[in-house]
Amino acid sequence: MFKKKVYSTILTGVLAFTTSVPSVMANIPAVIEGMNEPESEVEGNLFLPFSDLLEIDSTDEQELFSHIFVSISEDSQVVFTHELNDPLIEISIGEHVHYLSKDSEEIRLSLSEGLEDETVIQILVHRLEETDHNYSEQLFEWNVEEFIALIQDYDSEELTEEPTEEPVDDSIESSIEIEEDNENQSEDSEDTDDDTTIEENISALDPEEELEDETEVEELEQDDKVKEIEIEKETGLEEEGEQTTEGIQDSSSLNMRAAEMFNSSVSPERISNGVNVNYTTIVGASGFSIDSLPWGTSGYQRVGTTTQWVNQEVRITQETRNGEYVLIERSNELIGWVDRRALRMAQIGHVNHSKVISLRVRVSSGGYSVDTLPWGTPGYQRMTRTSDFINEEVTAVRQTNNGEYVLLEDSNGSLIGWVDHRAISPAAQKITNGTDVNYTTIVGIGGFTVDSLPWGTSGYQRIDNTRAYENQQVKVVQETRNGEYVLIEQEDKLIGWVDRRALRLAQTGNPRQSTTVQFEATLNRGGYTIDSLPWGTQGYQRIDNTSHYLGEKIRVVRQTHNGNYLLAERNGSLLGWIDHRAVEVTYQVGMVNNSFPVDYYSTVSRGGYSLDTLPWGVEGYQRIQWSQNITGETVKVTQKYGSYVLIEKGGTPLGWIDKSALNGTPQRKTYNEGSVVSYSARLKSGYTIDTLPWGVSGHERLSRTQFYENQEVTVRRQTGSYALIQIGSRVFGWVDRKALQLPVVYIDPGHGGSDPGATNGNTTEAERNLVSALILRDILKARNYEVIMSRTGNQFLSLADRAKDANALNPDIFLSIHHNAMGGAAAGTARGIETFIYHRVASGYGQETNRNNFRTEDPRIAESLRLADAIHPQLINRTGMYNRGLKGNNFHVLRETDMPAVLVELGFIDNASDLALIRSRQFQERAAVAMADGIDRYFKR
Ligand SMILES: [Zn+2]
Structure with missing residues (x-):
């Protein structure tokens, strides 16, 4: 990356010429005219401060280490040297480019090499920034005329030794500090607004106090033969072209010494490199000399003293670049050059192209002038330097529209003057609508700005970065209402406003009056604090603000018992305690087992x-x-x-909610009518469950059977139409008995009609089957089964019809009742009871007596076996009949039905002893009870 910065050029010139001017200038045709004074020796130092480039405060010390010297040697070479550490300086004159670096601390350029008046002299200073290999650069540029004029200018300022011509009366010196750095006018001054309004007087500074400084400076000058001049060149210096001739003429009078005598024959003159101004002021001090040229300038002569002009208004039309000397006139007649200190203090004013502001600032840089008007404005005067106010907090009350200059006011409300904006930094300040707090914390990782006001507030300005305070303890003294920004101070000095997130988080704690929870929520309200403990708890600290997380999902992991504060996690890390009102919980009302x-x-x-x-x-x-x-x-x-x-x-x-919060809840009431029973059923939907049988006075609804549809309940008491049901272990309430879904048993008496089955004498199987089935039916009904009969009379039904009928009615179980006979030669030889479920042996016909071969992987077969296992032993036990076993066979009704199906053979009709039993009512009933018991067992009733 190459980052190019464009700077206004600041030149500080230090010149003491010893070189022979003609030898230099002979090669510069455009500028040699008038320069051919043989005795003149010139040595120039062009002093270039790079403080801007280096982005450091331009302290005096730093300036010493950041400048270039340009001198012209005796053999007509321009010698560039520097005292910079890291910049690389590129100097180009015309097409010749040369470099100054640490390794080559001096370069010498011959001015004889094709230097013409269009030649551009450039000094380009690169600075390599170590961190990211960025370059910044600063360009100084002059044409030859300017360059020479510049040197001339410095020359003319400094060519004499000890001035013989100090102010006549030292005591009348203005107290304005006359450091030798003067900010000079640029061409821009012509463009600045002439409409100045005088706002306020600035009182004179204490003369005695300043006198010392002045003396020191003078001594310094004498020692070093060096005088620094600051020239602020805004832009386009190269356009100013006429200064050369004058300067050269000045040089031509180089050997002349300052006159001590008034010389009325000499006329004051304008100078080519002066700054044209136009303002009036009052001469305030007597005893200053009035000279034909700026005092000390080559050829200057005294033309009078200020004594005769005291208290008179004069007009200033030109100033030296350093502003020290001004050319005064009256009634359009030039009077002469006088020391600015002879003039009455200027008044601080403001200019039209400025606006009122109010900004607390700190004077952060000492190297700027403090002027009566924005620097460069016609009539502006320098009063002092910002070094007088260094680190003071003052108020900027006005600012030029371009933002370059600000008018400062001290804490007493007195105007200080206009200064360059670069001389000040915004100062942190409290806000009127903040919350005053007082706690200490640690600044966490850097990266947040430190601002003069809460970030984003109107007029806030960046002061610093929290990096400067990383891991340091600071005191928080004010917070914005929303808590997002805090004003920190250190050692009783306000630092600035920082984002609260810049502070190290206080530890979040778990107060005793809280419980663990787990639920998701959304932070849907900003402006609530996030605290280290529930707000208001002793020792709680504000950590953050919900505004930073608007719309974000959080997990609440703890809440105070009163539910007002929630400890939230975000992305797995604790955020802090938050007011529940800032949180929207998508509550999932849940169910609980056993409700x-x-x-x-x-x-x-x-x-x-x-x-x-x-x-x-x-x-x-x-x-x-x-x-x-x-x-x-x-x-x-x-x-x-x-x-x-x-x-x-x-x-x-x-x-x-606790039911105590409700206005009563219905309770099942005691009701002893009907009979106590105990059987199971499944509930059908569509009925109410009530505190009393429906219709009984005072009955109330408890619930509805729809919530328990198909759920098995136990009936505990019943009247003709209503049943008291128990669900689980809870005797619940009364339902209509029609709400009870009873087990459905399909009873299929075998044979019938044209098919009598086995016969023995006038005994037919069909009839015996029906008798037993009907007895069973009645028992099952009494036991609260629903019973379906394939036939209740002596009619013929095909096997297929029986299976189809059962499948259509979908009973819980299918039970086919038969009686056996061997027939033929074997008639009467077999006896006993056997029970069948469906099984198809390999040959297709025949019985399977090994139950291990039953295909119980089929759930219907497994259930059929379970039903047969429930019934068959009961039959044997109850009747005492011979046990022929539980078998499998490929009977149609067992094969073609869809539900668990069992077929019983209740003895042999063709066996005499069996037949006697079969014909007895007692046996019939015992067999029926046995089957009913087995069915009960199967249904676990
Ligand atoms: Zn049969």
């Missing part, structure tokens, strides 16, 4: 109860709000858990 659905309305009648996402105290519960917010409202209660109920309004769950 049960209820359905009734109630009214919230008491405040002080929390509404929580889960019953209070259940792990992970979060408080949503307080019951006082909804007191008086009718709510629907939808769940119950211990003493907590879940309420909703308009279909939206409001949360879990």
Whole structure:
């Protein structure tokens, strides 16, 4: 990266010529005229400060180490030397480019090498910045005329030795500090606004006090033969072309010594390199000489003294570049050059192209002049230098529109004068609407700006970076209302406003009155503080502000018992404690195991109860709000858990609340009518569950069966139409018995009609099957089963029809009842009871007696086996009949039904002893009870 900076050029010239001027100037045709004074020896030092380039305060010390000397040697060479450490200086004269660096500290250029008046002399200073290989550079540029004039200018300022011509009366010296650095006018002065308004007088400084400084400076000059002159060249110096001749003429009088005698024959003259100005002032001091040229200039002669002009108004039309001498006139007649100190103090004014401001600033740089008007404005006068106010906090009350100059006022409200804006830095200041605080903290990692006012505030200015204070302890003395910015101070000196995030976070703690929670939330309100402890807790510190995280998701990991403050995590790290009002929780009202659905309305009648996402105290519960917010409202209660109920309004769950907050909740009431029973059923939807059988006075709805649809309940008591149900271990309430989904048993008496089955005499199997089935039906009904019969009369049904019918009605189980016979030669030889489930042996027909071969991977077969296992032993036990075993066979009704299906053979009709039993009512009933018991067992009833 190459970063080019364009600077206004500042030249500080220090000249003492010893070189023979003609030998130099002979090669510069455009400028040699008048320069051919043989005795003149010239040695020039062009002093270039690079403080701007180096971006450091231009302290005097630094200036000494950042300048270039340009001298003209005896053999007509221009010699450049420097005292810079790191810059690389590129000097080009015409097409010749030369470099000065650490390694080559001097270069010599012959001016005879084609130097013409169009030749441009450039000094380009590169500075390599070590950090990122950036270059910055500063360019100084003159044409030959300017360059020579510049040297002349310095020459004319300094060519004499000890002035013989000090002010006649030292005591009348103006107290304005006359350091030898003068800021001189640039061409821009012509463009500046002439309309100046005098605002306020500046009082004269104390003469005695300043006298000493003056003396010191004088001594310094004598020692070093050096005089620094600051020339501020805004732009376009090269356009000023006439100065050369005058300067050269001055040089031509080099050997003349200053006259001590008044010489009325000499006329005052304008100088070519002066600054043309135009303002009036009053001569204030007598005893200063009035000279034909600026005092000390080659050829100057005294033409009078100020004594005769005291208290008279004069007009200033020209000034030396350093501003020390001014050319005064009256009634358009030149009077002569006088020391500026002879003039009455100028008044501080303001200019039209400026605006009122109010900005606390600190005078941070001492090297600037303090002027009556913005520097360069016609009529401006320098009063002192900013070094008099270094580090003082003052107020900038006015600023030129281009921002270059500001008018300062001291803390007493007295105007100080106009200074270059670069001489000041913004000062930190308190704000009127801030919160005063007082705590210490540590500045964390740098990277935040330190500003004069809270960042973004109107007029805020950057002062520094927190890097300068990293890991240092500072005191926070004020905060913005939103807490985002804090004013820090150190050793009772305000540093500035910084983003709170620049401060090291205080440790977040867990106060005792808080509990662990876990829920997601969104920070949806700015302006709330984020604190190290719940706000107001002893020792809490403000850490941050929610405004920084607007819209962001956080996780709340802890909350105070009152729910007002939440400890939030963001991206896995603790953020701090936040007021719950800054947080929007997308509450997930949750369910809890062992709660049960209820359905009734109630009214919230008491405040002080929390509404929580889960019953209070259940792990992970979060408080949503307080019951006082909804007191008086009718709510629907939808769940119950211990003493907590879940309420909703308009279909939206409001949360879990202690039922004590409600205006009563319905309770099941004692009702002893009907009979005590105990059987299971599944609930059908569409019925209410009430505190009493529906219609009994005082009954209230508790819930609805829809919430328990298909759920198995136990019936504890029932009347003809209503049943008291127990759900789980809870005797719940009364339902219509039609709400009870009873187990459905399909009983299929085998054969019938044209198919009598096995027969023995006038005994037919079809009839025996039906008798047993009907007995079973009645028992099952009494036991609260729903029973479906494939036939209740002596009619023929195909096997296929029976299976289809059962499949269509979808009973829970299918039980086919048959009686056996061997027939033929084997008739009467077999006896006993056997039970079948479906099984198809490899040959297709035949029975399987090894239960290990049953295909129980089919759930229907497994359930069929479970049903057969429940029934068959009961049959054997109850009837005492011979046990033929539990078998598998490929019977149509077992194969074609979709539900668990079992077929029983209740003895052999063709066996005499079996038949006797089969025909007995007692056996029939025992067999039926056995099957019912087995079915009960199967249904776990
Ligand atoms: Zn049969």
